[in-house]
Amino acid sequence: MNLIFLTLLLLFQATLSSSTTSNTLNQGSSLSVENADTDVLVSPNGDFSAGFFPVGENAFSFAIWFTKSSVPTVVWMANRDQPVNGRRSKLSLTEDGDLVLLDVGRVRFWSTETTPSSHVKLQLYDSGNLVLRSAAFGEDVVYWESFESPTDTLLPNQNLTMNTRLVASVSRTNYSSGYYHFYFDDDNTLRLRFQGPDRVVASVYWPAPWLGPFQTGRFRYNISKSATINSIGDFASSDNLIFSALDHGAKINRRLTLDPDGNLRLYSFDEKTKSWTVTWQAISSPCNVHGICGPNSMCSYDHVLGRSCSCVPGYKVKDSSNWAFGCEPRFEWRHNQESSFHRIANAEFYGYDKNFYENLSLKECEEKCLFFSDCKGIQYHMSNVANPGSRCYTKHLLVNGAHTSSFPGDVHVRLPKDKISYFEKLHTKLKSEQYCSSKLVLLDRTYNKAKENGGLKVLLWVAIALAGVEITCVSVVLSFLYCSRKESKLNSHGYTLAALTRFQKFTYAELRKATAGFCNTIGAGGGGTVYKGVLADGRVAAIKRLTESNGGEAEFLAEVSTIGRLNHMNLIEIWGYCAEGRHRLLVYEYMEHGSLADNLKNIELDWEKRFDIAMGTSKGLAYLHEECLEWVLHCDVKPENILLDSNYNAKVADFGLSKLLNRGECHDPSFSRIRGTRGYMAPEWVYNLPITSKVDVYSYGMVVIKLVTGREMADQHGRLVTWVKEKMYGDGDRESRIEEILDPMLELGEFDKEKIKLLVKVALQCVEEDKDARPSMKQIVEMLEYHNNQH
Structure with a gap:
């Protein structure tokens, strides 16, 4: 996938280099995503281009990029977190003077929200600044400019102010907003800050957080917040942060970029090699960047191998393609369980101290931690000669971990005493696995592509039909073999x-x-x-x-x-x-978009897709219940077990070893143990009633309710059902009240009310207490398909 994406970029650049374009978009005109190779604004000096830039398979963002580098270098994006479809999307300068980005020609994803009177035009300057201006009545008025809303890059003579900030991308191939920010803090000082993917853990890491502004040469007391870099490589800000490029003095192309690894770097462009060279960086030691390896993990740096991340003993990596998520425990604490500590020498976890103590022995420090059930470990070290004694920090969270041979302290991680030996052996065994390098991850958004050629489609359907006949014949043989x-x-x-x-x-x-x-x-x-x-x-x-x-x-x-x-x-x-x-x-x-649970907060999951997901899930369950050779109960239908492919088509997962029974067998003694997930379990499990396929129907109904409302239901899901019923049927005012239950993540104007009402009606039938009042999955499929056929 990465190879395809990079090839796409190279072809994209080659096509642009052969196109003839201008630097101006006039009022009433548009740039089309389907003509991305020709609908491009190019600065007069040819250094910069503005247009639709590919950020994934059939996904585009409107961007400005530097054209002379061997691979296009993006310096600004309008819709980095919400790419548009590769069909019928466009950037329009309306007759009213508003610059609007439309997805599939109708949904507004981004706008300058300007309304100049007349003679307005959009121009790309030699500086890389995209400007919306008007020259009416002899006055040159600027209504909007890209320099006032930077993404991750500051170009020469572009100001960083109190109202702007640089936000790093997630990775070098995923341009979405990442976890690092360069901004003016409340004390008027420029800082680098980490904001974790869970939006809970956050901390400033540059300048060194234990130093005050005056110790770093910064000024707090100023009335302005402004910073800029000039074309000869000098950076200066109102808080007295001053630095220069190594090649200071030369007038060449430069950029100041907050990179995905959290380091702020100044780059200079080499015309001979067509590449960028780092001429200044904020942080010399990569492991000083907070959050780079996520919670419960350690960052290490080697001059040959580079930076690497590893989980501490007793923990396992959450997502090795994105270490910002860190590691999670392999254990669960039991009440009154005894604890012990594993020592990691020359290491620290910075921040999130529970308490601080001086002049305690190591054993006394450990006892302070053991007194609190939520203490995860301790930081312990001896002070220097000038200030002798020990320092003990008990840790509420194990974050910002770094291992450095010169660091004078140790970390002691708290673990269950009866498992510490096992975890230490496992850690040694899996150490090479935990050092797996992070993979490049593309933006996880794919859109439906343009329709195929008609003739080709006919041939394809003929081939599918012939294959279907063959599969049917094979299935008959397999059925015979199975029955025998x-x-x-x-x-x-x-x-x-x-x-x-x-x-x-x-x-x-x-x-x-x-x-x-x-x-x-x-x-x-x-x-x-x-x-x-x-x-x-x-x-x-x-x-x-x-x-x-x-x-x-x-x-x-x-x-x-x-x-x-x-x-x-x-x-x-x-x-x-x-x-x-x-x-x-x-x-x-492998399913590209992961589970339904992962996507419920994804704005791409519009009402049409949600209806299709409900339909697809019902068909999969109906097949398990009534069409396959054995009667299969899933027993754990929930959003986590509904997976989505690249086109958001639903596929039921984890049905494999759930429960396979002979057809017609309605009850089995092996069903004595409660199965499923809280919030989605049918009442039969709780009251020890006969288990039938209707337990899956109940769970399906709860999934649909969550699909429509977006609300959590792990607790008191009965109240949620009652609330939905009241909004659906209460007071007889169905048209107005149904909108009150819809997921607030999505805009209300973009859905078929009748479809949503049908989904809610079906879901409420599915979650009836009496299993005999619930429809079968086959009946649910018929109800949903009937609605589709009528529309």
Whole structure:
């Protein structure tokens, strides 16, 4: 994917270099995303271009970029956090003088909100400044300019003020707003600040937070907040921050950029190599940047290997492609559980101290931590000769961790005493895995592409029809084989399983290699952990490592053989398995957009997509309940188990080893244990009533309610259902009250009211206390499809 994206950028640049363009957009004119190669503004000197810039597959942002570098260098973006579709999107300078960015030609994503009277035009200057101006009646008036709203870069003679800031990108290929800010603080001082992805942990890390402004040569007391860099490489601000480029004096192209790694750097452009060179940077030691490795982890730096991150013992990485999320514990604290400490020499966690004590012994310091249940560890070191004695810091959070051989203190991480030996051995074993380098991650937004050629589409449908006939014939044969129970005689190598289901048997070593040592975690649950991996044939896969059990290989293969027969477009496809020793793994297709739970706060999930997700999920569950060879209960239908592909099509996941029963078997003694997730469980589980497919129907109804309302339901979900019923049916005023329950994340003007009312009606039927009052999944599919056919 990264290769495709970079190739797209190079082709994009090559096309632009051959196009003939101007630096002006006149009133009433537009730039079209479909003509991104020609609808471009170019500065008179040719240094800068402005137009639609690709930020993902079929996703674009309106941007300004430096054109002379070997790869285009983006210096400004209008819609970095909300890309537009590659079809029918445009930037328009309206007759009213407003500069508007429209997604698919109708949804306003960004605007200058200006209304000059007449003679207005948009111009790209040699400086890289995009200016909306008017020269009417002999006056030159500027109504808006890109220099007044920087993203992550400051160009020469562009001012940083009290109302602006630089915000780093998430990564070098994901231009969305990241976690680092360069701004004027309340004390009028320029600072670098980390704001974590959870928006909870935040801290200033430059200048050194333990130093006051006067100790760093800064001035607090000034009446202005202004900073700028000039063309010869001098930076100066109102708080007396002054620095110069190493090549100070030369009039060349320069830029001051807050990079994704949190370091502020001044770059100079080399005309010979067509590349940028760092000529000044704020921070010399990469591990001094807060949050660079996330909570519960340590940052280390080597001059040869560079910066690396690793979890402390007892913790595991959340997302190795983005270390800002840090690590999470492998354990849960039990009441009155005994604790012990693991020492990490020459290391520190900066900030979030619970208490500070002087002149305590190490044991006394540890006892101070043990007194509080929420103390995660301690920082302990001896003071210098001038101020002898010890210093003890008890830690509320383990953040901003750094390991430096010269640091005079140690970290002592608090862990369960009965597991500390195991965690220390595991940490040593997995150390190489935890040092996996962060991968480049593209902006996670993909839009539907333009329609295919008509003739090609006909041929494609013919091929699909022929394939369908073949699949049907094969399915009949498989059904016969299944009914005769020949698959129950699976041999230990799984050859019969592979023949019957087209499954591939993987070795544990193959899957370990595919996941880079089980490094990139993309999900976890009670049944195991899911990792992203790349198979030997190049396919990207989701590899689920099941929790170890005492079940034999034959039993596991028998269950997997049945799963292999579940084939539906709204069920996650399983490609293969591994049953080697105690290792049990399943290999699934990888879903680009992750789970529904991950996307509920994504503005791209509009009402049309939400209806389609409800429809697709119902079809997948209906197949499990009524169409496959066995009667399959999912038992844990929730947003986390509904995955979305690149086009936001829904596929039900984690149905694999849920519960497989013979058709017509309505109750089974093995169902005595409560299954599912709080907030989505049917009453039958609680009251020990017979378990049928209606438990999945109930959970589906709760998912749809969350899909419509966007509200959490882990607690008191009965109240949420009552509230939705009141808004749906109360006082007979259905048209006006239905809007009060809709997810406030989305604009109310962009949806079909009848579709939403139908979804709510279906959901309320699904969550009836009496299971007999609930519809079947097949009936739900019919209701939703009937509405679609009527419209």
